[in-house]
Amino acid sequence: MKRHYRIGEVASRTGCSPESIRHYEKLGLLAPPQRGEQGYRSYDQAALARIGFIRHGRSLGLDLHSIQELLALSDNPDTDCTAADDIASRHLEHLEERIAALQSLAGELRQVVHQCRGGKTANCQIIQTLYNHQPACTERGCGDVKA
Amino acid sequence: MKRHYRIGEVASRTGCSPESIRHYEKLGLLAPPQRGEQGYRSYDQAALARIGFIRHGRSLGLDLHSIQELLALSDNPDTDCTAADDIASRHLEHLEERIAALQSLAGELRQVVHQCRGGKTANCQIIQTLYNHQPACTERGCGDVKA
DNA sequence: GCTTGACCCTGTAACGATTACAAGGTTTAG
DNA sequence: CTAAACCTTGTAATCGTTACAGGGTCAAGC
Numbered sequence: 001m002k003r004h005y006r007i008g009e010v011a012s013r014t015g016c017s018p019e020s021i022r023h024y025e026k027l028g029l030l031a032p033p034q035r036g037e038q039g040y041r042s043y044d045q046a047a048l049a050r051i052g053f054i055r056h057g058r059s060l061g062l063d064l065h066s067i068q069e070l071l072a073l074s075d076n077p078d079t080d081c082t083a084a085d086d087i088a089s090r091h092l093e094h095l096e097e098r099i100a101a102l103q104s105l106a107g108e109l110r111q112v113v114h115q116c117r118g119g120k121t122a123n124c125q126i127i128q129t130l131y132n133h134q135p136a137c138t139e140r141g142c143g144d145v146k147a
Numbered sequence: 148m149k150r151h152y153r154i155g156e157v158a159s160r161t162g163c164s165p166e167s168i169r170h171y172e173k174l175g176l177l178a179p180p181q182r183g184e185q186g187y188r189s190y191d192q193a194a195l196a197r198i199g200f201i202r203h204g205r206s207l208g209l210d211l212h213s214i215q216e217l218l219a220l221s222d223n224p225d226t227d228c229t230a231a232d233d234i235a236s237r238h239l240e241h242l243e244e245r246i247a248a249l250q251s252l253a254g255e256l257r258q259v260v261h262q263c264r265g266g267k268t269a270n271c272q273i274i275q276t277l278y279n280h281q282p283a284c285t286e287r288g289c290g291d292v293k294a
Numbered sequence: 295g296c297t298t299g300a301c302c303c304t305g306t307a308a309c310g311a312t313t314a315c316a317a318g319g320t321t322t323a324g
Numbered sequence: 325c326t327a328a329a330c331c332t333t334g335t336a337a338t339c340g341t342t343a344c345a346g347g348g349t350c351a352a353g354c
Contacts, residue, residue, distance in 0.1 A: 006330080006331075007330090007331075008329090008330060008331080017312080017313080018330095018331085019312070019313065019314085020311080020312065020313090022332095022333095023311075023312075038319080038320060038321085038331075038332085039319095039331080039332065040320090040330090040331055040332080041331085041332090049278060052278070053277045053278050056276075056277050057277055058311090059252075060252050060255060060256060061249070061252050063310075063311085064310075064311070065310090070273070070274060070277065073268045073271070073274065074268060074271075074274045074278075076268065077267060077268055077269030078267055078268075078269070079267065079268045080265070080267065080268075081263040081265065081266045081267055081268050081270070081271040081273075082265065083268075084263070084268060084271050084273045084274055085260065085261060085263060085271075085273065087273075088256060088259060088260045088273050089260050089261070091256065092253060092256045092257060092260055095249055095252055095253045095256065096253060098249060099246055099249045099250055099253065102208070102242055102245060102246045102249070103246055105207050105208050105242055106239060106242045106243055106246065108207060109207060109235060109238065109239045109242065110239060112235060113232065113235045113236050113239055114232060114236070116228040116231070116232060118227070118228065118229070119228045120224060120225055120226065120227065120228055121220045121221055121223065121224055121225075121226045121227075121228050121230075121231055122224030122225070123228070124220070124221075124228040124231050124232075126217070126228075126231045126232065126234075126235050127217060127220065127221045127231055129203075130200045130203050130204055130217065131196060131199070131200050131221075153301080153302075154301095154302075155300090155301065155302080164341080164342080165302085166341070166342065166343085167340080167341065167342090169303095169304095170340075170341075185302075185303085185348080185349060185350085186302080186303065186348090187301090187302055187303080187349090188302085188303090205340085210339075210340085211339080211340070212339095295354100296353105296354085297352105297353090297354085298351105298352090298353085298354100299350105299351095299352090299353105300349100300350085300351090300352105301348105301349080301350080301351100302347100302348075302349075302350100303346100303347075303348070303349100304345100304346090304347085304348105305344105305345090305346095306343100306344085306345085307342100307343080307344075307345100308341100308342080308343070308344090309339105309340100309341085309342080309343100310339100311338100312337100312338085313336100313337075313338080314335100314336080314337070314338100315334100315335080315336075315337085316333100316334085316335085316336100317332100317333090317334100318331100318332075318333085319330100319331075319332070320329100320330075320331070320332095321328100321329080321330065321331090322327100322328085322329075322330085323326100323327090323328085323329095324325100324326090324327085324328100
């Protein structure tokens, strides 16, 4: 006797909004679920687990594409595990690069914050810095940082 | 005798693509420049400096909205400098939060990477972790991390 | 003269993941 | 019976940048 859940209940159980669940379905991370009498999506326990998988992957910062690859590996239990390890390692490397970049930015920013106490913007250290300082790299799009 | 530059030269001098420059104009960060004979945008030195300002702000990770606020402050030299300091401080705080979050993710990821040596995905530690592990926070959208 | 390539113009769509609608139908509680 | 809360679909917004399409202008080389 399998319990089934409508999308709203799945949402509150997984912490994943109904919109996102439908989105994952459209992207192919979730198989189209069965439909109830009124055409409502109906999810079983396995689907819940799969959504939890996606959710936890997201909470680790993995993108949906990587998660899709991991799900595909998980669907084929006989595959070599190296591929999964590669995805995680690649992401960890990516995270470490990003942390380093953000730390560098934070350091740069700490040098200018609180430098102009109660003055006028004409003499503001922050604004002066932005005008004068040369970014390290002037290549196209280089140095742009998300967040 | 003021030199003027077309958008392509501005691009190579500032490291900012022509598309981005036009984008900044559309968003109101740059005033619409003078136009040459064929309708080509024509930038003077002040515009170059302003684009450099934007560029450096972006390289520090500021969003365009914050940069616009800083530009507005810079355009009114008599304004109190506190506002600029607030923007920078807020951003620094934001950066530090993000660094902490990413470090936490990286730590979590380091625990699972390289745990499954040459096995099959059926026993893969990474995939098991994604299935089993409960994210700390199951609130809507909580725990999602960009990058 | 005529072609080729490098510029410039405008407007629109893509990226990634999510959210927010609109406009409709259904269930549930008071 | 009615109002709120749910479900359906599709589309558009967010952010900053890039990539087109479809067109115009100009200089160098043949």
